Amino acid sequence: MAATIRDVARRAGVSVSTASLALNGKPLVSPKTRQKVLQAARELNYHPNAVAKSLADGRTRTLALFIPVTLEHLFSSAGFFGRLLQGMHRAALERGHHLSLHIVESEEEAAEQIRTLLRSRRADGLILTNPTVDPPYLPALKEAEIPVVFLGRPLGDWPHVNPVDHVDNDNVEVGRLGVQHLAEKGHERIALLNGPSRFTFCLDRLEGYRQGLRERGLPYDEALVWTSDMTEEHAYTTVLSALEGGLEFTALLATSDIQAVGALRALRELGLRAPDDVAVLAVNNTALTRYYVPPIAAIDLHEERLGYEAVQLLLRRLSFPDPSCSNDPNDARKARTGKHVRVPCTLVPRASCGCSSV
Amino acid sequence: MAATIRDVARRAGVSVSTASLALNGKPLVSPKTRQKVLQAARELNYHPNAVAKSLADGRTRTLALFIPVTLEHLFSSAGFFGRLLQGMHRAALERGHHLSLHIVESEEEAAEQIRTLLRSRRADGLILTNPTVDPPYLPALKEAEIPVVFLGRPLGDWPHVNPVDHVDNDNVEVGRLGVQHLAEKGHERIALLNGPSRFTFCLDRLEGYRQGLRERGLPYDEALVWTSDMTEEHAYTTVLSALEGGLEFTALLATSDIQAVGALRALRELGLRAPDDVAVLAVNNTALTRYYVPPIAAIDLHEERLGYEAVQLLLRRLSFPDPSCSNDPNDARKARTGKHVRVPCTLVPRASCGCSSV
DNA sequence: GCTCGAGATCGAACCGGTTCGATCAAGAAC
DNA sequence: GTTCTTGATCGAACCGGTTCGATCTCGAGC
Numbered sequence: 001m002a003a004t005i006r007d008v009a010r011r012a013g014v015s016v017s018t019a020s021l022a023l024n025g026k027p028l029v030s031p032k033t034r035q036k037v038l039q040a041a042r043e044l045n046y047h048p049n050a051v052a053k054s055l056a057d058g059r060t061r062t063l064a065l066f067i068p069v070t071l072e073h074l075f076s077s078a079g080f081f082g083r084l085l086q087g088m089h090r091a092a093l094e095r096g097h098h099l100s101l102h103i104v105e106s107e108e109e110a111a112e113q114i115r116t117l118l119r120s121r122r123a124d125g126l127i128l129t130n131p132t133v134d135p136p137y138l139p140a141l142k143e144a145e146i147p148v149v150f151l152g153r154p155l156g157d158w159p160h161v162n163p164v165d166h167v168d169n170d171n172v173e174v175g176r177l178g179v180q181h182l183a184e185k186g187h188e189r190i191a192l193l194n195g196p197s198r199f200t201f202c203l204d205r206l207e208g209y210r211q212g213l214r215e216r217g218l219p220y221d222e223a224l225v226w227t228s229d230m231t232e233e234h235a236y237t238t239v240l241s242a243l244e245g246g247l248e249f250t251a252l253l254a255t256s257d258i259q260a261v262g263a264l265r266a267l268r269e270l271g272l273r274a275p276d277d278v279a280v281l282a283v284n285n286t287a288l289t290r291y292y293v294p295p296i297a298a299i300d301l302h303e304e305r306l307g308y309e310a311v312q313l314l315l316r317r318l319s320f321p322d323p324s325c326s327n328d329p330n331d332a333r334k335a336r337t338g339k340h341v342r343v344p345c346t347l348v349p350r351a352s353c354g355c356s357s358v
Numbered sequence: 359m360a361a362t363i364r365d366v367a368r369r370a371g372v373s374v375s376t377a378s379l380a381l382n383g384k385p386l387v388s389p390k391t392r393q394k395v396l397q398a399a400r401e402l403n404y405h406p407n408a409v410a411k412s413l414a415d416g417r418t419r420t421l422a423l424f425i426p427v428t429l430e431h432l433f434s435s436a437g438f439f440g441r442l443l444q445g446m447h448r449a450a451l452e453r454g455h456h457l458s459l460h461i462v463e464s465e466e467e468a469a470e471q472i473r474t475l476l477r478s479r480r481a482d483g484l485i486l487t488n489p490t491v492d493p494p495y496l497p498a499l500k501e502a503e504i505p506v507v508f509l510g511r512p513l514g515d516w517p518h519v520n521p522v523d524h525v526d527n528d529n530v531e532v533g534r535l536g537v538q539h540l541a542e543k544g545h546e547r548i549a550l551l552n553g554p555s556r557f558t559f560c561l562d563r564l565e566g567y568r569q570g571l572r573e574r575g576l577p578y579d580e581a582l583v584w585t586s587d588m589t590e591e592h593a594y595t596t597v598l599s600a601l602e603g604g605l606e607f608t609a610l611l612a613t614s615d616i617q618a619v620g621a622l623r624a625l626r627e628l629g630l631r632a633p634d635d636v637a638v639l640a641v642n643n644t645a646l647t648r649y650y651v652p653p654i655a656a657i658d659l660h661e662e663r664l665g666y667e668a669v670q671l672l673l674r675r676l677s678f679p680d681p682s683c684s685n686d687p688n689d690a691r692k693a694r695t696g697k698h699v700r701v702p703c704t705l706v707p708r709a710s711c712g713c714s715s716v
Numbered sequence: 717g718c719t720c721g722a723g724a725t726c727g728a729a730c731c732g733g734t735t736c737g738a739t740c741a742a743g744a745a746c
Numbered sequence: 747g748t749t750c751t752t753g754a755t756c757g758a759a760c761c762g763g764t765t766c767g768a769t770c771t772c773g774a775g776c
Binding site: 372373374375376379386387388391410412413414415416 | 756763
């Protein structure tokens, strides 16, 4: 069996409490005693039991990550998901924390799992991806008063969960950047293939799209804004039917890699080629955009960074526990306003927008 | 604060031990008492603390999953990774277990993390992906004597870790199936673009490839077997240089989606088209193969099932603890021979092999 | 030489469950 | 009526840490 702290104490000839203090680097032990204890620990190959530690100090050092499968694009977008997790894991590891993974079919299932997770107190904090308006897990969060970080901007005021921290890209900037790039290449009729408006990133990108047009002095034409699910098939049919009337346009900004692929299929079927007839720019720089024929220009969202920042934010919140109990008005104010981290985006030009032959 | 079992006991007017028995459905309590306890628990909104439970019974109900980032293809293969996790999570959830995720840069880092994880006793079992020959984490596993399941066939006898359970596809069959399909369409000169031989699935697929040829009475030509890293770039250069000599062949089996894409780029550059000049078949049915132009026929490995079975296997092993301590020779034998689950594969025909226009 | 205080050490309680051996009550057997 | 058995219940110990308040030691100050 593995050595316990009592074994170490016995061997070092000190009490258990002294051994604990020494092992944790607390200042109250004499150097001599500390050495004895550390030596004994080494000899016994002692390593503290994480579960016992958690029970004693009430911290599991575990962060729970919830991902709804319904976010198809997260899963189908090649590599996106993996890079996200990679960043999260790195941040957690740096601070001695662990990631527990929860993949749910729906937000209802998320609510269910969050509830049982919190009741059994298996996590110190939660990371939730792409919340919709008033998601069903809100009461569970409220009940447990556990720190939460959202990946993506939550919509509305969320009076129950307080404060609301979140990490995302500046999606207005994503839309703006896309339009700017295409406009710079001389395009004046730029279509937007957007996703469902229940996703705040879609709302924001639309806003950025309009802003970009405005800055360029280009008119906003509603007929050029199409909405499809974040699947290849639906993007394909959406673009096909949008173009039935014979619209005039020379550039297309798609809000995901997968939708860009669907759009390209539709264009191809109508005899239109990228970039010659239509310049195409996607959001999400993945294997799909990189290896497509032609390679699809894409806005990189830096998923690894996104995940990293989300965990960092959560850990920071965990270091300032009980914000509502704080008496310092300064602390309270800080705590009350949710923190927000913005991760920059980068445009990767490729053949599909006429930028490069690569 | 949340109610504890002592609160429940007090309210129900019974002892803590009786409350525990009642709550866990143990047979020794009278129906009357059980009702009282359950009622009290309901009224207090009692939910047992998972950490305390773990400390008491020594089971964390956590399974740790290790994924080396170096398995580029897992990450770049669109969706593969997500589906794998999905299956694992489903199996774990069904049995009240949790998944903790560990993404490592190398097997050395894996060894390091496994060691600290096991020392702090944070997991009951491990899932390791694609072990190489004699990986550096072997001593750590041996030291802890913790149940392990491998995703992919481990190479060699692994005298230290006993028994070795693993889950994988029948990769010999994968190779065989690929060749058979292409041969059925009349191809006689079938090239194989394989991955590095440190991966056992590559060894097995090569074996299957040879077997398939043999069954069809086709000669094995070493010049038609190429090896590249599992990246698009390396696959591309490998195929380019392989074809410098002007080889004769009409079909190509690639051992990953990403390599198929690289191969197609090389072929295109040499003026060869799929499927007209060369029929192409890939392993890994992902967004990349599905949405490529032309769509790439692919062998689906059923990742979701792979993940599901891996967790199931691990949980089964956890139900028969201490196999080496068992005195029943029958048990011992069962325990000593590692269990092995094979997940079937399915061929999805698409345009690239000349099967379908979709 | 005695007092005082700071620093080191210790014992015990605690975190929230499970489990084992002892006790107790009730019904069966004689 | 006494003894034996069986099932229900209980108290206490345990899992392996942390932490708090009490005690002990020793040197400084008077």
